[in-house]
Amino acid sequence: ASPVIEDDLIIVQYGGADNACVGAFDKLTGAERWRALPDDASYSAPIVITQAGKRVAVCWTGNRIVGLDPSSGRLLWEYPFPWEKWPIAIATPVLHGDLLLFSEAHQGTLLLRLSQTELSVQKVWHHRQENVADGKAMHCLISTPLIDGEYIYGADDGGVLRCLRLTTGEQVWEDRTAVPPNRFATIHLIRHGERTWMFNERGELIIARLTPAGFQELSRAKLIEPTTDQLRRRDGVTWSHPAFAYRHVFARNDKALVCADLSAEQQ
Numbered sequence: 001a002s003p004v005i006e007d008d009l010i011i012v013q014y015g016g017a018d019n020a021c022v023g024a025f026d027k028l029t030g031a032e033r034w035r036a037l038p039d040d041a042s043y044s045a046p047i048v049i050t051q052a053g054k055r056v057a058v059c060w061t062g063n064r065i066v067g068l069d070p071s072s073g074r075l076l077w078e079y080p081f082p083w084e085k086w087p088i089a090i091a092t093p094v095l096h097g098d099l100l101l102f103s104e105a106h107q108g109t110l111l112l113r114l115s116q117t118e119l120s121v122q123k124v125w126h127h128r129q130e131n132v133a134d135g136k137a138m139h140c141l142i143s144t145p146l147i148d149g150e151y152i153y154g155a156d157d158g159g160v161l162r163c164l165r166l167t168t169g170e171q172v173w174e175d176r177t178a179v180p181p182n183r184f185a186t187i188h189l190i191r192h193g194e195r196t197w198m199f200n201e202r203g204e205l206i207i208a209r210l211t212p213a214g215f216q217e218l219s220r221a222k223l224i225e226p227t228t229d230q231l232r233r234r235d236g237v238t239w240s241h242p243a244f245a246y247r248h249v250f251a252r253n254d255k256a257l258v259c260a261d262l263s264a265e266q267q
Contacts, residue, residue, distance in 0.1 A: 002045040002092075004057075006070045009033055011048070011057055015041025022046065022059050024073060036073035039063040042089035049095050051114050058095075060102060062087030065112070067119060076119045079112060091140045091154075096147040096166070099124065103140035105157040109169060127169040136171040138162045142186040142239055146196070153196070153210045159185025161215060175215040178206060182234055188241050197244070201237040202226060205249060205260070221260075229254035 003012035009024040016023060020035035040062030048057050048070055057070040062083045067076040083089070084106045094101040098116055103109040108128030112121045127137040138145065138156050145154025151172065152164040159181040163172040179187040179200035187200040189210075195218065198206040203224040209216040226236035236253070243250040247263040 001041070001043055004046050004048055006048045006055070006057065009070065011046050011070060013041055013044065013046060013059055013061065021061050022057075022068065022073065024070070034073035036068055036075070037061060037066065040083065040087045042083070042087045044089045045092045047093050047095065049114075052116055052119055054119060056119065058093050058100065060089050060093055062089065065093075065100075065102060065121075067121070077121055079121050079123070081107070081110065088141070090142050091144040094145060094147055099147075099166070101145060101147060101152065103138055103145055103154060105139050105141040108137045108139050109145075109152075109154075109164070111166075111169065124167075125169045134171075136162070136174065137169070138164060138171075141184055143188055146189050146191050148191065148210065151212055153189060155179065155185070155187045155189070157184060158182070159187070161187065163210070163212060163214075172212055173214050177217070178208070178215060180234075184231065184237075186237065186239050190242075190244065197242075197249075199223075199238075199242045199249075199251060201239060203238045203251070203253065205242070205251070223249070223251045223260055224253050224256065224258050227253040227255050 001013040003010045010027045011024045013022045019038045021037040021039040023035040024033045042062045044060040046059040057068040065079040089104045098114045100112045110126045111124040113124050129135045129137045138154050140154050141157035143155045150166045155161045159179045161175040161178045179185050190197040196210045205223050206220045207218045228236035231237045238253050249260050
């Protein structure tokens with residue numbers, strides 16, 4: 001899991017022994033400041049939010065979703081969400097107003113509402129393929145979904161890009177062209193104004209519009225070739241999230257790092 005910086009601390013989920021699933025370290029010296037939870041670790045990166053006037057570190061472990069005091073690690077609230085086949089939570093929690101969104105390959109997608117008067121959460125809905133009549137539920141694996149207005153966009157563990165209604169979790173549309181459907185297929189979504197930058201496991205950068213009307217591809221370019229260190233199937237994958245800075249994109253596989261210029265001449 002990636003670390004997060006809060007004030008003078010680095011908070012990270014690292015799965016240590018002795019009640020150290022999550023810990024905080026001094027960002028200048030590396031000294032341990034606190035440790036918390038006896039849970040199994042997951043891959044999901046913590047986020048820090050403001051709830052009821054307090055700073056809260058939201059961490060999705062292998063056993064539950066918790067809110068911790070970022071200065072001390074004290075448990076403020078929890079929502080049980082134990083792993084099933086293995087602790088596969090990878091996507092980062094998504095904050096949208098007073099809502100928190102979580103999605104994983106085995107258990108589907110969960111939406112929680114944050115109380116604004118006390119430190120607590122309440123389930124809004126939880127959908128998985130087994131409990132949806134048409135089986136159309138979003139089960140994200142590596143991809144973190146995004147929320148835009150009243151809609152959720154994300155790619156499930158089979159590579160199907162889906163749009164859901166935020167309030168109900170009902171599917172609006174699905175698309176199978178952004179990334180070739182396959183087991184563990186992955187595409188990263190980065191919102192940029194009215195467009196979404198999408199980097200798929202084939203090493204392709206796509207510029208698209210994601211709206212309730214559907215997926216509209218504007219351009220697609222191959223940045224880098226897949227490699228097989230992470231997955232020895234389908235000629236390999238590019239699973240690392242790209243980075244964007246100064247009108248450039250940085251992408252890597254297991255052998256190389258590439259930088260591509262995203263600027264364009266004015267027409």
